Amino acid sequence: MRASRLVSLLLLLQTRGRMTAPELAEALEVSVRTVYRDVESLGAAGVPVYAERGPAGGYRLLDGYRTRLTGLTAGEAEALFLAGVPGPASELGLGSVLATAELKLRAALPTDLADRGGRIRQRFHLDAPTWFREPEPTPHLAALAGAVWEDRRVRVRYRRWQAPREVTRTLDPLGVVLKAGRWYLVAAADGQARTYRVGAILDLTVLDEPADRPAGFDLADCWREHTERYESSVYRAEATVRMTVAALARTVHLLPPAMSRAAHDAAGAPDADGWVVTTVPIESIRHGHVELLKLGAQVEVLAPAELRDLLADTAHALAALYPPTGAERAVQPAGGDSGGPGGPGGPPRASVRR
Template sequence: MRAGRLVSLLLLLQTRGRMTAPQLAEELEVSVRTVYRDVESLSAAGVPVYADRGPAGGYRLLEGYRTRLTGMTAPEAEALFLAGMPGPAADLGLGPVLAAAELKLLAALPDELADRGGRMRHRFHLDAPGWFRNPEPTPHLAGLARAVWEDRLVQVRYRRWKTPREVTRDLAPLAVVLKAGRWYLVAACGDEVRTYRVGAVLDLVVRDDRFDRPADFDLAAYWREWTERYERDVYRGEARIRLTVAALEFMPFVFPPAMSRAARAAAGEPDADGWLETTVPIESVKHAHVELLKLGAEVVVLAPDELRDRITATAHALARLYPPAGTPGPDAPAGSDVTR
């Protein structure tokens, strides 16, 4: 455990440069006192670790010092090959680069680890898009990724859901994110940081002038907060329903994850007949009408009244289209013996 932590500390200093003891402690999930002891151990082992004093100080390695890729464990080698996603890398224009990097890594690893990494690639596959969804065309993804990497300003013509449908924006692109098979651009627009779907970008101009990235921008924190806010904003209402236990268990297969998770979390105890009550978040009455019909006769809408009225109207319309056996159908001529 400690040997692995010492290697991690060394690699952190090698890849990130100067870091303070509290920063190292946070990355390694240990106390600051432990960092002090680990740095002393590295120094005693001959690793040129130096401490810069003062407010802007911290630990750093001697300029030019590099450690070779040693001490890698078998699970770490396997994880590296599992993390290689050829589909997204190709979308970003990095397919050949990823393939070359994997070949170099294979050549650098001991035979046993290289073999384990190769077996991992042939036994596990990551497929990011959701079911029944064709890949969204993203012709401008590679250009946006290059602009993100080079900190270049861009101008995009973008299609959005509200009017005016097409708008032109000057953006400072900060990151691209792959979420559930769709690519998103995180960019500064004026004083705000916003998220744009890359597939909705109709035209792209990458400018020569660069911008200064916000020093305090944390991509992981921004994305976590944005996705949580997006889900809250999308599901602005709720419906009270009564449904069978079987329908509740079926929800994750046919409902959006946010709806099924909330419904299961709020579910009460089933009665003797296997029915229970719960609350489900909804985007709108129209949206909920479509989603709840997927559960057929195993759900009853209790509220709101508008949603209950819609479901009732649909049920009566279906009853007219599909009458009981032996009853004349709606398209049977008057006086006809034709039944359904």
């Protein structure tokens, strides 16, 4: 275990240059004291690693020193083959490059490791798009990825949801992200990092101008902040509801994750009839109407009144479209058997509040 960590420390310094002890400790998931001991061990083994003092100091290797460590463990070889994702690589215009790189890797590896890599592809597969959604056409993705890689500005004609629907922007591309089968461009515009759906780009021109990339920009951190900000901004209101315990469990499958999580977090203890009171975030009255209808008669909206009235109107309209037949009236208990208000397991009608 320690020998593997020493190799990792050496390769970190070789690939990243100067690194502080806390940075090495974080990368290796050990204490700073352990890093001090490991650096001493490397020095004792003849590796030319030295420390630079001062605020901008850290450990680094002697200029020009390169290790020839090329050995791969079985797990490392498997991870390399698993990391090669054919679908996204092809969309980025790197499909043939990835295939060639894998062939070279197979040829360079011992037979047993090359065979293990082949087995990975036969046992693990990534299908990025979500269910019931075709991959979004992205004709400009490869050119956009090239601009990101070459740090070139781009001019895009972009289709958006608000008026004016089509706009032209000059952007400093910072990175591309694949999220649930859709590609997004993270780019700087007007001094701020913004996100654009690649499939909504109607026209793209790569400019002969260097892109302005902020110092210290981290794509993963930027994307995480964007998703958190987006999810919190989408749900601008909330609804107070009563629902059966069974309906609460079904929210995981029927409602968006943010609504389901909030419903579970805010749910109180079930009453004697098996109903709980909770709150769910909603984008709008219409959005709450569409989503909560999925739970049928096992949910009752208490507030806001506008949402409750809209669901009541829908229920009355459905009742008019589907009146019970004579046979149904003969066997159906009052209020139905769905656990809703007035049915078995539900409250008496007098308890329904407006």
